[in-house]
Amino acid sequence: MPNRSTLMTGRMPSQHGVRSNGIPLTLDQRTFVDELRANGYATALIGKSHLQTMVDYPPLTGPRAGRIAADDAREARTVPTDGDAYEQESPRRWDDPAFAMHLPYYGFEHVELATEHGDLVRGEYRRWLARKGGDAAALTGPQNALPAGRTVRVPQAWRTRVPAELYPTTFVEERTIAYLERHATAGAGKPFFMQCSFPDPHHPFTPPGRYWDMFDPDEIHAPPTCRPPGDDAPPHLRWLHAERAAGRARTDTPQLFAIDAAEAREAIALTYGMIAMIDDAVGRIVAAVQRCGLAEETVVVFTSDHGDFMGDHGLLLKGPLHYQGIVRVPFIWADPRAHAPRSATRNGVAGTLDIAQTILDLAGVPAYNGMQGMSLLPAISGEGAPIRAAMLIEEDGQRPEFGFPQPPRLRTVVTERERMSVYAGAAWGELYDLVDDLLEEHNRWDDGARRAALLELMTQTSLELWDRSPAPTRRA
Secondary structure, rough: HHHHHHHOOOOHHHHHHHOOOOOOOOOOOOOOHHHHHHOOOOOEEEOOOOOOOOOOOOOOOOOOOOOOOOOOOOOOOOOOOOOOOHOOOOOOOOOOOOOOOOOOOOOOOOOEEEOOOOOEEEEEHHHHHHOOOOOHHHOOOHHOOOOOOOOOOOOOEEEOOOOOOOOOOHHHHHHHHHHHHHHHHHHOOOOOOEEEOOOOOOOOEOOOOOOOOOOOHHHOOOOOOOOOOOOOOHHHHHHHHHHHOOOOOOOOOOOOEEHHHHHHHHHHHHHHHHHHHHHHHHHHHHHHHHHHHOHHHHHHEEEEEOOOOOOHHHEEEEEOOOHHHHHHOOOOEOOOOOOOOOOOOOEEEEEEEEHHHHHHHHHHOOOOOOOOOOOOHHOOOOOOOOOOOEEEEEEEEOOOOOOOOOEEEEEEEHHHHHHEEEEEOOOOOOEEOOOHHHHHOOOOOHHHHHHHHHHHHHHHHHHOOOOOOOOOOOOO
């Protein structure tokens, strides 16, 4: 939720307020989609949003623990927790056949929502499934799973009974193409922005049909770091492996846990299956763009909201350990009018923070005050413009974990050469040389000179990213 909110606003979590999952993006936050819509664009969202909470469970800690709404919780800042406007991704709302979303939704005037993951996706997908003759109660979940066809040890994996033609990936593909076809015939030349957001790849691992066994785990190599950590590894990594070895780890929740190489190979194989299905869907969507006569004026952007460990450092899922497998996400920008040399390279780093401003720049729409990203168009177009020297990552946990007595809070600075993470309340930290130690196995935190230089860079980057909205209204 923090990174998706940053994608939408071009602002850091500390500024847009979504510090962790479970805090909805407030509806008074301006998004780049709002700006596009205000400047004549048709806007549509097909698939996952996750700008509001997708579950109805109360938090584990804090003033709202044990309840969904808390009349007795006194906050310095109002956090929306209830009311129709902030329950639009709630399973309870979508259980009501009459429920309809309040539009526009963060700038999207057309929304067909998919919530949750794997074959457990809900929202508008379930209505589509029913229209197709599919019975969710008889098809979805581990209780309805087909025989796996092989031994599956990795947690949260089952061979779904949902056929590929009724799976959530197909829903996103089909409804995206339907919107494109409708816009091409009835859009009257109006420019459009649409977000086509697949719930996969994600746990639970449930690729349907032929995608289930498309990849053989025995032919896949586990990551080279998929092994128990040494005594010099960071404390939180050692804690995760110790919990699994002692049989105390929870492997049935979204919380990160340790795995062995065999489990990693299975998770990777099933994830490859999910990705292959998305590849096929993206291919058909791009073909539809061409068929509809939109290809010459349509830029296609491909990205993700987070990575996944997939066995890196012997871990599965995601969490507040900022190894490269988690913090690096794909970013593909395909502009049919671009003339940059294919071999052009640019030094520096960029991030989700920069996507909103880049899209507005492409559309010729001015950035609004408070945006903290930078347009990557000059670098993309081959003008030789510099990119950032460093990116700052903000993470605030929601629950105590990894041996921390309170929810972990950390800040990470990433350059081309190095990654340094600082944890609140901890006397230790992490510092890795991403050139000489790409696998991040040798912590150089004790290198005082490098640590001091990166701490200064982190401070300067934090200052640069501090909020400039609202602007002063007087000189007083």
